[in-house]
Structures are given as C-alpha cells and as structure tokens.
Amino acid sequence: MGDLMKGKRGLVMGVANHNSIAWGVTKALAGQGAELALTYQGDAFGKRVRPLAEEVGCNLLMNCDVEDISTVDEVFATLEREWGKIDFVVHALAFSDKNELKGLYADTTRENFVRTMVISCFSFTEIARRAARIMNNGGSLATLTYDGSQRVMPNYNVMGVAKAALEASVRYLAADFGPRNIRVNGVSAGPVRTLAGAGVSDARLMLNYQRRNSPMRRNVTIDEVGGATLYLLSDLANGVTGEVHYVDAGYNIMSMPALDELKT
Numbered sequence: 001m002g003d004l005m006k007g008k009r010g011l012v013m014g015v016a017n018h019n020s021i022a023w024g025v026t027k028a029l030a031g032q033g034a035e036l037a038l039t040y041q042g043d044a045f046g047k048r049v050r051p052l053a054e055e056v057g058c059n060l061l062m063n064c065d066v067e068d069i070s071t072v073d074e075v076f077a078t079l080e081r082e083w084g085k086i087d088f089v090v091h092a093l094a095f096s097d098k099n100e101l102k103g104l105y106a107d108t109t110r111e112n113f114v115r116t117m118v119i120s121c122f123s124f125t126e127i128a129r130r131a132a133r134i135m136n137n138g139g140s141l142a143t144l145t146y147d148g149s150q151r152v153m154p155n156y157n158v159m160g161v162a163k164a165a166l167e168a169s170v171r172y173l174a175a176d177f178g179p180r181n182i183r184v185n186g187v188s189a190g191p192v193r194t195l196a197g198a199g200v201s202d203a204r205l206m207l208n209y210q211r212r213n214s215p216m217r218r219n220v221t222i223d224e225v226g227g228a229t230l231y232l233l234s235d236l237a238n239g240v241t242g243e244v245h246y247v248d249a250g251y252n253i254m255s256m257p258a259l260d261e262l263k264t
C-alpha cells in the first residue's frame with residue numbers, strides 16, 4: 001500500500017473477472033490510494049464484478065456497453081454528478097467475432113471489421129472525448145493494446161488491424177489533449193490468459209511460444225501490466241504522452257527465436 005494515487009479519482013473499464021487485465025490495473029490503482037469507479041458490460045458480468053468492486057472499496061459501479069453510446073453518456077454524466085472532476089480513465093476492452101480470429105485475415109467480413117473497430121478502437125476516442133470534458137488539470141488516459149498491431153500474429157487478424165488504429169488514436173488524442181495537460185498512452189501487454197485472450201485461436205500456443213522466446217523466458221502477469229499502467233496514470237509519468245509502452249517480458253525486441261529454444 002502506498003499513496004502515489006492519493007486524492008485521485010478515476011474510471012476503469014473492462015473488468016470481467018479476476019483474470020482481467022483491467023482487474024490487475026484496478027488492484028494496482030487501489031493499492032496506491034486511488035478512488036475508483038468501474039464499469040461492467042451487462043448484468044451477467046455485473047454479478048461477477050460487484051464483489052471485486054467491493055474488494056477495492058469502489059462504490060461507483062456502472063453498466064456500460066460501448067456499442068450503445070447512451071450507456072457511455074450515462075457513465076460520464078454519473079461521474080460528473082458524483083465527483084465533478086476525474087483524474088484518469090483506463091480503457092481495457094476489446095471484442096471481435098471469434099470465428100474470425102482464426103484462418104485468414106483476408107476473409108474478415110465487413111460486418112465484423114466495423115464491429116471490431118467500433119468496440120476495440122473507436123470506443124477509446126469516444127470515451128477520451130467525454131473524459132477530457134470533466135478532467136482535472138493533469139489528467140491521464142490509458143488503453144490496452146497488443147503487438148499484433150505492429151507485426152503479424154497468426155489468428156489475431158482483424159484485431160491486429162484494430163490495435164494498429166488504436167495505437168494511432170493514442171498519438172492523435174495525445175496531440176489533441178496535450179495543450180490541456182491531459183496525457184494519453186497505450187500499454188502493450190504480452191499474452192495473458194483471459195476471456196478475451198481465449199477468443200484468439202491457438203492462444204495457448206502463442207502464450208507458450210512467447211514464454212519460451214522472450215528475453216525473460218516467461219509471460220507477464222496482470223499485476224505487472226497493472227503496475228506499468230499505474231505508472232502511466234500517476235504523476236511519475238507527467239512528461240510522458242503518446243507512447244505505447246510494452247509490458248511483455250521483452251518479447252517484442254527479438255528478431256528470431258531464442259537460441260536455446262532452437263537448439264532443443
């Protein structure tokens with residue numbers, strides 16, 4: 001327990017269960033004294049998220065499905081009514097039809113392309129615009145991304161294209177809001193076993209491959225992703241904006257499989 005975030009209030013979007021990356025971020029923020037609001041997607045998730053919210057002393061728990069923009073408006077209206085101003089927002093949500101997270105990217109349908117982009121990419125812009133209106137001086141926004149945006153990951157397909165657009169959004173939003181002292185950054189997490197992660201075909205193979213071939217020879221935990229996100233949301237990162245920060249045990253720096261792996 002520390003007080004890095006003492007006196008700061010913010011919103012975390014994307015907790016589905018105790019395996020969610022957003023839960024790792026929530027625990028890290030709460031552990032440093034932040035006052036938190038959480039959202040969940042629909043009643044079924046709400047039942048699972050409520051006890052987690054209670055665990056971190058969060059009493060602002062709201063339903064939000066980013067496909068229904070009225071629920072996003074309602075979240076920010078509630079935040080303004082209850083708190084007036086906020087200091088940070090975490091966007092840790094994504095969706096694509098799992099039938100298209102396998103096979104060829106070339107076979108992506110128009111319908112799923114648009115849906116994936118709206119939920120996984122454009123929602124961050126819609127949320128950032130609403131958040132910026134009620135942010136204190138020195139606000140900070142963070143979104144979760146993955147290296148499939150930069151390089152081809154088998155089966156990641158349309159989600160990789162959406163993450164590339166999300167990372168570009170981070171830079172454009174950082175430029176838009178920088179003059180108001182609002183920072184915008186991305187955290188590029190290595191693979192983690194979560195509900196969304198399991199939607200990508202052969203996710204287990206990818207997880208094991210990255211574990212064997214990352215410099216640290218392991219995968220990362222949601223607490224490690226949470227720690228790096230906490231840093232970007234805190235005053236420690238006051239000079240940092242428009243960045244995509246990798247938390248992947250170094251996997252992204254490698255240009256070929258580890259030699260010990262090749263020799264076995």
Ligand code: NAD
Nearest residue numbers: 014016020021041065066093094144191192194195196197
């Ligand atoms: P998760 O399944 O725990 O979380 C995904 C969240 O997205 C859920 O809470 C779900 O309710 C929410 N969501 C989906 N559609 C939504 C909608 N229409 N409206 C509102 N919420 C919606 O999985 P996770 O892996 O923790 O995913 C969080 C973020 O981390 C995602 O952006 C994901 O792409 C990213 N990420 C995941 C990994 C990984 O390997 N798991 C790696 C890098 C980045």
